[in-house]
Amino acid sequence: MKVLIMSDSHGLTTEIDDIKNRHIDEVDYMLHCGDSELSAESSELMAFKVVKGNCDFGSNLPDEIIEDLGENILYMTHGHLYNVKATLMNLKYRALEVNAKVACYGHSHIAGAEIIDGVLFINPGSIRLPVLRRQKTYAILDMENTLAKVTFFEVNGQKLEEISRQFTLE
Numbered sequence: 001m002k003v004l005i006m007s008d009s010h011g012l013t014t015e016i017d018d019i020k021n022r023h024i025d026e027v028d029y030m031l032h033c034g035d036s037e038l039s040a041e042s043s044e045l046m047a048f049k050v051v052k053g054n055c056d057f058g059s060n061l062p063d064e065i066i067e068d069l070g071e072n073i074l075y076m077t078h079g080h081l082y083n084v085k086a087t088l089m090n091l092k093y094r095a096l097e098v099n100a101k102v103a104c105y106g107h108s109h110i111a112g113a114e115i116i117d118g119v120l121f122i123n124p125g126s127i128r129l130p131v132l133r134r135q136k137t138y139a140i141l142d143m144e145n146t147l148a149k150v151t152f153f154e155v156n157g158q159k160l161e162e163i164s165r166q167f168t169l170e
Contacts, residue, residue: 001069002026006138007033007078007106008126010055015127015155016044019138022157027140029067033106033124034078053078053106066098072143072169075100079107079123088121095119101169102141102148111137111163113150118170120148127155135160146170 004027009016020030024047034053038045040061052061064077075095082090085108095103102120110132111125125137136155141148148167152160 079105
C-alpha cells in the first residue's frame, strides 16, 4: 500500500499537478493535509482525499478523515485543532481513540516522521513554505504488513534520503 501525502500548498496549483502526475500510477491513495487554499472542487485536488486547514476559509472540507487501509487505520487532519505546533499529545490521543496506526498532519510546515506510543506520525512538510529546512517537501508512505517506509521528496521529485526513514508498526 502506497500513500502520497502533501500539505500546506497555500494556493499552488501547478506544483500539485506535477506531483500528482509524477506519482499517480504508483500510489493507492493521495492525501492533502490541508491549507491548500483551493476549492474542494478544484481539478488539482480531484484525486486527493483532503482535509480543511486553518487557511481554508469557507471550505466545506472535513476536519478529519479516517481511512481503513486493510491492515492499518490511517487518520488525517490538518493539526491546528490539536495544537501540533506545540505538542503531538492531543493528536496522539485522537489517533489512539480511532485505533489509527498512522496519523498524517500538516500545519507546522516541518517535515518529519516518528513513532509515538505505537502510532506513526507523518508531517509531509510544505510544498510552498517549509520550516526548519529550505527544501519544499512531500512524502510517500509505503506500507507492507508491519513495515512502513516514509520517503520524503522535494517538490521537483528528488528524494531526500537524510530525512526518509523506515519503521516497524506493532
